[in-house]
Amino acid sequence: MDMNISHETSSKEHQTNQDSSNMGQPHESLYLVLSYLPLFELLTMAQVCTSFKETLNNDILPWLNIVVDEKARKSRLSDEILMNITSRAMGRLKTLVLVNCVKITDNGLHNVIANNPSINKLHVPQCSSLTAEGIIQAVTTLNQHTIVLKTLKINGIFNITKEHLQTLHSLLKSDERSSIDVEICPKCDEVRMVYDCPLETCERKRTTGSCRGCKFCVLRCEECRKCVRFDDEESEAACEDTL
Known part of the structure; x- marks a missing residue:
């Protein structure tokens, strides 16, 4: 009798522990949406639980398109933070969009470009710490890897001259106005x-x-x-x- 009670109690405790373990795990469907979340939400999800953190650390898909727009906490984005975020793409970053990220410098952008030679969309409007020379260097680096940018947005970067624009058009191998957001x-x-x-x-x-x-x-x-x-x-x- 006592053995039956003990066995029943042990079974209930095991079931309770198993249920508790299952309750602590996110629903499987949540993992499917991770690659569709904006950057800030991705970083937040990585802090929700260990399971999400491990998934985001081991999966490059959510990090292939980095977009820091008006909704993100762009004022905090520095060269070091940007490098840390883009490194999660394991060198396979496709899209880099930085809107009004005033702390990003030519050196920071170049480091990201050098480590991600597959970028085909580069948007850095109003990133006022960048220079025309830095943009040309970034596009030149991508060209060395036979990557031609589909779109380049540089509106708001100071002191871009007609000579700079001509050089960029030459590097992009296109005279189409749609490839670059600025013109004369x-x-x-x-x-x-x-x-x-x-x-x-x-x-x-x-x-x-x-x-x-x-x-x-x-x-x-x-x-x-x-x-x-x-x-x-x-x-x-x-x-x-x-x-």
């Missing part, structure tokens, strides 16, 4: 983002094409991007926010 403004002759009025009914576009230009040369609505004239009261009323 037809009005001020500076290297900036150039906009076209999206309205087919735009009078200036239809007659003289004079609405094509950078934001410093042509006043535009921040939402719809159409050009706005000071003498056009209707346009000003409809588009209160301008670039």
Whole structure:
């Protein structure tokens, strides 16, 4: 009798421990979404439990496309932190998007590029500590590995000249405006983002094409991007926010 009670008690304790162990494990479906999470959520998930941490440390798929945008804590991103994050791709990083990451330097970018020769999308707009020379060096390094960037975004990087832009186009082996987000403004002759009025009914576009230009040369609505004239009261009323 006592042996039966003891055996039953032992079985219940074993079952309880097993249930407790199972309760502590994340549901299997959660692992499937890890590769779709934004960077900040990925880093947070790695701190949730040991299981997630081990999975993220051993799986490169979630780290192949690194995007630090307006939603991420970009102000904290330094060269050292960026190197630590991108190293998780094990040299197979495909996409690097850094928006307004002002602490990233030419040296930090070069280290990431040198260790990830398969990058085909490089977006670093408003990364004001980067220079035109640093961008050229990064693209040149990728070219040495026969990688041609599909898109390069460098708007907001200071002192980019027409000569710099020409060099980048030559390295990218493409004259298409879509490959680089900046071009030479037809009005001020500076290297900036150039906009076209999206309205087919735009009078200036239809007659003289004079609405094509950078934001410093042509006043535009921040939402719809159409050009706005000071003498056009209707346009000003409809588009209160301008670039």
